[in-house]
Amino acid sequence: MIQLLQGLFDGVAMGAQYSVIVLGFVVIYRATGIINFAQGGFVLIGAYVTYNVSQTWGWNFYLALLVSILVTAGVSMVVQRILLQWVLRETVGVALLLVLWAVFYFNGWGHVSAVATAAVVGLIGYGVTRRIEQHLGTGQTKELPVFGSIMVTIGLLFVIKQIVPSIWGFSELNMGDPWGLNVTKVGGLVLSHAKLWTIGLMAAALVAFFAVNRYTKIGVAMRATHFDHEAAVAQGISLRVVFAVAFGIAGGVAALAGTTAGAGIAQLTPNLDLVVFFAFPAMILGGFDSPGGAVLGGVIIGIVQNLTKVYQPEWDLQWLGVGFDRVAVYIVMLLVLMVRPYGLFGTKEVHRV
Amino acid sequence: MNQPAVATVAAEPILAVQNIEVVYNDVILVLRGVSLEVAEGEIVALLGANGAGKTTLLRAVTGLLEVHRGNITKGTVSFLGRRSNLDDTSRLVRNGLSQVMEGRRIFAELSVEENLRSGAYTVRSRQAVNEAHDRVVDLFPVLAERARSTAGYLSGGEQQMLAIGRALMASPKLLLLDEPSLGLAPLLVQQVRYIIRDINAQGTSVLLVEQNAAMALSIADRAYVMENGRIVRDGTGAELLADADIREFYLGVGETGHRSFRDVKTYRRRKRWSA
Incomplete structure (x- = not known):
């Protein structure tokens, strides 16, 4: 019994992190209709920024956490603006590709001349593409091309996974341990403070999100946009603002999850983003477009994973192999999808922007 | 034949659409040179059959064409005396242009x-x-x-x-209504009619797109009739209500009680009235 309760507690602590990451996916999906595969990258950025501010600069841990949330939210918004709004316009995309090519090609000339040449080449490319576009009469649209955007987010994940280690290195880092190994014992149950704090912080983030979503103007605008994108535009709701806020929220919660996942006994490595592989089944389980489903899905996945770890040795299931808990979550996801193909709380028809 | 009468617009127009051409998907020409004006304090009705381009005209005015891959390729739209072709909807709404979309939404x-x-x-x-x-x-x-x-x-x-x-x-200065009577019982249509009058009496100009021509013409100061992406008629509400062709095509009241087969055959041809 104690074992079960302990497994549940640990599971909820782990699941709370998944919930928050999934919330990031869901918010972006609801606003824009794309799945942001770079969410793992934001988790990584968040964790490393907290590390940098609290360890390298020696700030208070909670202050560092706050800074990290703000920074990651900002990065997420900027990336959204640049990559998903500009680059997907052919003119800017072509110009950037040319710049990249030119930087490498003319690298032998020294940095300054290479960059300058690249800028000139980029400008020429922009002008020529612009001309062709005008000639063909294809105007710019503000609509996000769904497939292209998703590909861009996948590319972004790889870019972030290269940039982060190039700044902070590949070795394991210690993010500081604000909660130590302190535990509170209730009956036979061992409640580690780190896990209590994780649950508390995640719960606070979720409550904050649901309050914003329910009571504020931007929350109403986001829900309206999700329900009927064109009618929302007709009310004067600015999609640009809604997109930016959605990416900001996703970045902020990713930083929070990344920090708690990398703090304490767990060491901080550039593989932290793999946590997203558990967020995916949680998102599908909860049903793509439901924030409530995101929370429940995350917690269920966390609990399943932990209970598998606890009971696998006990029930002589070792032959299933080490790390079977990671498979178990996908099995649960498949079982649920057989009964409810749209997830637990998903909308039946999937709308696209 | 029936040359459209040049409507006299008393005050400075709050909305002026000049000669616009709208193309969907770069190929489908939907509006071919449509002009329309709404003066301050007016109720203007826009009539036309399905597919005439009424909703497209509204989209061109409100900046929603983009959502449907449409583009204004010629002509100008100005709202409050300022050219607004390229404005996004958010800005237009802030400046006082609201709309009720077709099908309520x-x-x-x-x-x-x-x-x-x-x-x-x-x-x-x-x-x-x-x-x-x-x-x-x-x-x-x-x-x-x-x-x-x-x-x-x-x-x-x-x-x-x-x-x-x-x-x-x-709190719009101009309210665009796209088929507010759609799918409503006659009693409710009456109610909508009174409401539009009330709104107008409070100082909001109204552009009313309708298929229920009797209702629209009974409250409109002026009206336009669209067909095949063109404005084919315009005049005051009373003028159009009295017009023989309008009565036949839009109000379902023939001049003679009984129509012969020959009349039915020429219906199509006559319907291309001012072409």
């Missing part, structure tokens, strides 16, 4: 109250929102009664009231 998952508040998205001051809210609730008491219920559970008539109320939350 309320946010069914949100509450009635939230629907109204979404209409006031562009309004910054809280006081202005509250004032607009009071006015809307005055006009539609039923929305106050059901403020907390989910909008999707309202009846069709109530949903139409909500859609109009939502558009009024931005």
